Each structure stands twice: as structure tokens, then as C-alpha cells.
Amino acid sequence: MTALLEVHDVAKTFGEFTALAGVSMSVEEGQAVGLVGPNGSGKTTLINVLSGVYKPTRGTVRLRGRDVTGLASHRLCALGVNRTFQVPRPLAGLTVAENIALVKAGRRAGATADLDVLDFVGLTHVAARRVSALTSGEQKLLDLARALAARPDVLFVDELGAGLSPSELDHVAALLRALRDRGVSLVVVEHLMGFLEQVVDHVVVLNAGAPIFEGSLRAAVADPHVIEVFLGVRA
Numbered sequence: 001m002t003a004l005l006e007v008h009d010v011a012k013t014f015g016e017f018t019a020l021a022g023v024s025m026s027v028e029e030g031q032a033v034g035l036v037g038p039n040g041s042g043k044t045t046l047i048n049v050l051s052g053v054y055k056p057t058r059g060t061v062r063l064r065g066r067d068v069t070g071l072a073s074h075r076l077c078a079l080g081v082n083r084t085f086q087v088p089r090p091l092a093g094l095t096v097a098e099n100i101a102l103v104k105a106g107r108r109a110g111a112t113a114d115l116d117v118l119d120f121v122g123l124t125h126v127a128a129r130r131v132s133a134l135t136s137g138e139q140k141l142l143d144l145a146r147a148l149a150a151r152p153d154v155l156f157v158d159e160l161g162a163g164l165s166p167s168e169l170d171h172v173a174a175l176l177r178a179l180r181d182r183g184v185s186l187v188v189v190e191h192l193m194g195f196l197e198q199v200v201d202h203v204v205v206l207n208a209g210a211p212i213f214e215g216s217l218r219a220a221v222a223d224p225h226v227i228e229v230f231l232g233v234r235a
């Protein structure tokens, strides 16, 4: 069976520096995969490559079997690939509703085609508010709504939980589960294991730009090499 997204030996260098040393992973239709690893291990760079911000130095990316390596963000978006940003960059002078209206849904179908994205994330009550007046948690939800407005089939979620309160985290975890249940495939970058276990069953662990573990979250947190990489000590 062909996976929805197949990443083969993707590398990315910045000058002399190797940010991704050859990452292979696949995401099945409707699967939620966690992407974890210490700061600087290449998680955001991988998302940047897979969402068309950077072209990989090496390797291939296939979407439904089609080679999409190096396609620009807007082309990938039109094919159903979108992402949230670790640091959201909404147009702060515009309202919440205006930020969403700017997203070209491309009129693609997709599992979230019928979704009122502001209602889904719980921001309808602030739709007329300027983004600059939102809390940081609300700005994160807006970024999720913005990404969903493009009706992705694959969504990369980069530390959406960072800085949220426990109740906001539960809300975001429930939203991601609801998306997965609709058939949206997710790649979720998150440090908070309690959050991840609510959303994903499978994780890829990166260290220094290379995968060091792939399997269940439960097995990952018990793996001596993973523990060593995270805590800097041998288990």
C-alpha cells in the first residue's frame, strides 16, 4: 500500500551545517505521527522542507505516490499539505475573520471541507476582534484555523501546545483528535508527552537531524537511547 506521505532520505544543510542528515518516514492516511526530539534536532526544519519552505538538499518526498520534492508551499497547499507555525505570524492589524478570509481554500475538497474553522477551534466569539488583541493561546488557535481553512489532508503541527495552559492544552488535544478522526493525517511536534499520548500512537524521534527511533510512544519513552538523548544521561 502506498502511504499518503512518504519521506525518503531527506537531508537539509545550511552552509556547512547539517540540519537534517537523512530522514525517512511515512504517514498513512488518517494517521497521527508524533515528531519529537531535543531542541535543535531538526523538527521544524523537517516541517519546513515538507511544507515547501525549504528545498531539501537530498532525498524525495511523495504525496500519494506523486513526487512533490521541492515544490513551493502554495503548490503543496493546493495539493492538501499545510502546517502551523511554532511562532504564529498572523496579520496583527486585521481581524480574526479577515485573517481566515485571506486563506485561499483553493476550493479543494478534503476531510475538513465542511468545517467552519473558527467555530471548530472555538474563536467565533472573537471573529471581529483584531488579532493584536488576542491572547497568545487564541493566536495559536487562529493559526490552526488558518491552516485548516486551506482544507489540508496532511497537517504539520509545530509545537502548538507550547505556552498553553492545561485547559487550553486539553482543548487543542481534543481538536487534533477530532481532525484525525475525520481522516486528516497529522504530524505533531510536541515536547509534552501527556499531550502527545492523547493525540498520536506512533512517534519518530529525531536527534541531530537523524531518526533514532520509530515506534509507539510508549516504547519510545522506555527506550534507553531516546532517554539518553532527552536527558543527556544513560538510563
Ligand code: ADP
Pocket (backbone or CB within 6 Å): 014, 017, 019, 037, 038, 039, 040, 041, 042, 043, 044, 045, 046
Ligand atoms: P527543532 O525544531 O528541532 O528545535 P530546528 O529544525 O529549528 O530544530 O533547527 C535545527 C538546527 O538547524 C538548529 O541548529 C538550527 O539553528 C538550524 N537551522 C534551522 N534553520 C536554519 C537556517 N535557516 N539557517 C541556518 N541554520 C538553521
Ligand code: MG
Pocket (backbone or CB within 6 Å): 043, 044, 045, 086
Ligand atoms: Mg522547532
